[in-house]
Amino acid sequence: MTAPESQFLPAITHQLPEEYTQLLGELNREVSTTNPEDVLQFCANFFNKKLEEQRVRFMSAHTSHPQDIRGISPSPSNQDHLMDSDQDDDDEEEEPDDIEEDEGHDEFPTSLPIPLTVPVNYNRGRRTSVSAESMAPTTGQAFDKVVIPKTSEQRARIEASIANNFLFKNLDEDQYGDVVNAMTEKHVQNGEKVIEQGGVGDYFYVVESGAFDCFISKNGGPQQKVTAYIAGGSFGELALMYNAPRAATIQATTDSVLWALDRVTFRGILMENTSRKRRMYESFLEEVPLLASLEPYERHKIADALESVYYDDGEAVVKQGDVGNNFFLIESGEATVLKQNENGVEREVNYLTKGGYFGGMF
Numbered sequence: 001m002t003a004p005e006s007q008f009l010p011a012i013t014h015q016l017p018e019e020y021t022q023l024l025g026e027l028n029r030e031v032s033t034t035n036p037e038d039v040l041q042f043c044a045n046f047f048n049k050k051l052e053e054q055r056v057r058f059m060s061a062h063t064s065h066p067q068d069i070r071g072i073s074p075s076p077s078n079q080d081h082l083m084d085s086d087q088d089d090d091d092e093e094e095e096p097d098d099i100e101e102d103e104g105h106d107e108f109p110t111s112l113p114i115p116l117t118v119p120v121n122y123n124r125g126r127r128t129s130v131s132a133e134s135m136a137p138t139t140g141q142a143f144d145k146v147v148i149p150k151t152s153e154q155r156a157r158i159e160a161s162i163a164n165n166f167l168f169k170n171l172d173e174d175q176y177g178d179v180v181n182a183m184t185e186k187h188v189q190n191g192e193k194v195i196e197q198g199g200v201g202d203y204f205y206v207v208e209s210g211a212f213d214c215f216i217s218k219n220g221g222p223q224q225k226v227t228a229y230i231a232g233g234s235f236g237e238l239a240l241m242y243n244a245p246r247a248a249t250i251q252a253t254t255d256s257v258l259w260a261l262d263r264v265t266f267r268g269i270l271m272e273n274t275s276r277k278r279r280m281y282e283s284f285l286e287e288v289p290l291l292a293s294l295e296p297y298e299r300h301k302i303a304d305a306l307e308s309v310y311y312d313d314g315e316a317v318v319k320q321g322d323v324g325n326n327f328f329l330i331e332s333g334e335a336t337v338l339k340q341n342e343n344g345v346e347r348e349v350n351y352l353t354k355g356g357y358f359g360g361m362f
């Protein structure tokens with residue numbers, strides 16, 4: 001019988017950095033007291049937590065007002081910062097070929113796709129990706145398609161669950177089929193945590209039935225509820241998009257059913273469109289007075305729902321008496337609001353420019 005690998009560890013301890021042996025000692029103690037079901041995930045969470053703590057220590061030592069740093073759009077350059085915040089570290093890891101070096105940028109990014117209080121996966125300027133994937137979307141690149149066999153009844157349930165979810169709009173037939181093929185059913189009990197803040201991103205989830213609360217703990221403080229999800233909602237995209245630790249904890253508030261999409265399929269099919277829209281509308285949405293009080297992540301969700309529509313000068317966007325299904329924000333251009341009185345005489349009652357809105361319930 002082969003001896004377990006751990007049996008050889010003491011023999012090489014003298015070559016190992018002290019910090020490493022201390023960390024492993026701590027990890028061993030936590031594993032033996034917790035006895036986790038998923039050991040790999042537990043270890044990944046342990047190291048992510050350590051990185052987060054180290055980063056918070058570093059940030060408080062190097063920035064006077066870390067809370068002033070705002071989230072911005074996940075543009076490719078910002079994504080690069082997120083991954084490539086490397087400096088002249090002598091302990092730098094091997095880089096995947098497809099991640100470009102960005103020499104001359106600041107030691108720390110001044111812009112993040114999510115609020116700074118959310119743990120992001122970099123520390124001390126060291127690259128700490130949770131996987132070797134490039135930040136570039138994998139759309140268009142070949143990837144091994146995941147096919148989880150399922151009944152037509154299951155397929156119908158997936159289709160109903162994603163029917164009104166904006167992230168699944170604009171998929172062509174093949175992409176739609178690939179997404180449905182790759183999804184896997186997950187039953188969750190009331191109180192179960194599907195995602196834990198700081199954990200490693202493995203799946204993106206769509207809610208078929210049930211309900212979930214989403215909590216964020218800032219700087220190790222108490223968890224605060226930031227949003228909730230019901231049927232048709234989805235969560236868990238950020239860690240997959242940015243190779244970052246989970247930004248929030250998601251807990252079932254009743255027995256629920258989820259459809260989970262693996263990270264490779266998510267990145268290969270859904271990520272490109274999602275990050276493009278969030279990037280495209282971010283700065284515009286920041287300038288809309290109606291949305292000024294929203295958190296960056298809430299603006300991302302609005303961006304998911306937006307579609308640009310072009311109108312010629314003089315063309316009617318909506319007509320008086322029409323049933324209103326859409327809410328409009330003026331991205332560029334101007335519009336007049338005309339109203340007919342009971343005699344059929346039309347007069348201008350409002351004039352709207354960029355950032356103005358109409359339609360829907362307004």
Ligand SMILES: Nc1ncnc2c1ncn2[C@@H]1O[C@@H]2COP(=O)(O)O[C@H]2[C@H]1O
Binds near residue numbers: 195236249
């Ligand atoms: N305010 C928020 N900030 C970050 N993530 C949020 C927020 N509200 C909801 N979430 C979701 O919570 C998820 C936790 O896992 P992810 O970071 O992968 O993706 C996150 C988002 O889908």
